[in-house]
Amino acid sequence: TILSRAPPSPASAQNLTHSLPLHSPPADLSLARCLKPHEAACSFPSSMSATASPDCVSHKGLQELCELYDGFLLDQWGVLHNGVEVFEGVVECLQKMHASGKKIGILSNSTRGTEATRNHLVSLGIDPSLFHAITTSGDSSLAALRKRCEAMQKEQHRPLRVCWFTSWHEDEPVGRRFLHELMDPDKASGSEEPLLKLTPVDQADLIFADGTNVVVTCNAAARLPPSARETDEHKRGITFIKVEDTGDATEVDHILKPAAERHLLFLCGNPDFYAMGPGGKQNFQAGTIAKRYEELSGQVEYFGKPHATHFHACVRELGLPPHRVAHVGDSLHHDIAGANSAEIDCVLVTSGVHHEELCGGTSLDDLGKQHKARPTHVIERFVW
DSSP: OOOOOOOOOOOSSSOOOOOOOOOOOOEEEEEEEEEEETTTTEEEEEEEHSSSSSTTTESHHHHHHTTOOOOEEEEBBBBOOSSSOOOOOOOHHHHHHHHHHOOOEEEEESSSHHHHHHHHHHTTOOGGGHHHHHHHHHHHHHHHHHHHHHHHHHHSOOEEEEEEEEEOTTTGGGGGTGGGGSSSTTTTTSSSSSSEOOOOOOOOOOEEESSSSSEEHHHHHOOOGGGGSSSSSGTTTTEEEHHHHHHOOOGHHHHHHHHHHTOOEEESSOOOEEOOGGGGOOEEHHHHHHHHHTTOEEEEOOOSSSSSHHHHHHHHHHHHOHHHHEEEEEIIIIIIIIHHTOOOOOOOTSSSSTHHHHHTTTHHHHHHHHTTTSSSSEEESSOO
């Protein structure tokens, strides 16, 4: 149902003010503190006015925002869950939004595809039927890779050769089988060869990155079961790296420098720099390696936020006009700046990736200037 009141004007990087009348936060809304999920709050040493921006409106939760919008695009990590457990109040909030007739979409930089994302939500105790759309960078990056693979097969009659940065964790297959369908024989063309062949960088046509703790350089290694982590089986095609934990992408300069010298394209399936894991731990993502490649004058093609096309795709899935939709995320760089560029209103969740900075006394206004981003609204956590 379209609300009768005038819609808020779209937020953008050029127009950082909001058309709704500004108001003071409710007395019991503590933007002067921020919660790490499942941990105690900390207090800002400065006043609330030094923390909150004069251009955005603070709210207790989504109930107030549901009066302003008909649809919401939701980030996952740092907003709904930490990858392992759902945050307190999230399930109730989603149920009440759904019951209020709001259309809800997932807009994520996860390299999981739509079906895998649904399964992951189920494992966390979130009913995927609450969502009207799921748009992930996994879907768009896999589609782009397939297109390049098919072009290579058509033009040069061989597989696309790829050096793959990905993740391999306990109880999971290498890269969660993300590229496996491209490594099967190309049945569509009748070829016994796969569309994609993993190789060392000196033989590669391009680099693909969706994770930061292994480099995979042969198809057989990519098919190893989780149990192989404890054996020597991986040594002929998988190299473990520490970027996920350290954030120091210079560790892989021995791969990136020769790739940049050969002008190889780097496809980044997850533009995030880091995500919040259990206990507030920072897990550095593929965007960290992509950024380093750009520093070495390499060319990077990104899939996902903060690129406006990612936002527009999810809005189309909801079937609503953009000015009736707001994006909810915890990253100023990816969520808020991306929504600004897409001219979609946005809600910053302060208990996510910027938690430490805000609790350390950095003002939201200063952080916004640093990331060239301006939220339309601010909430502490994703609650009703």
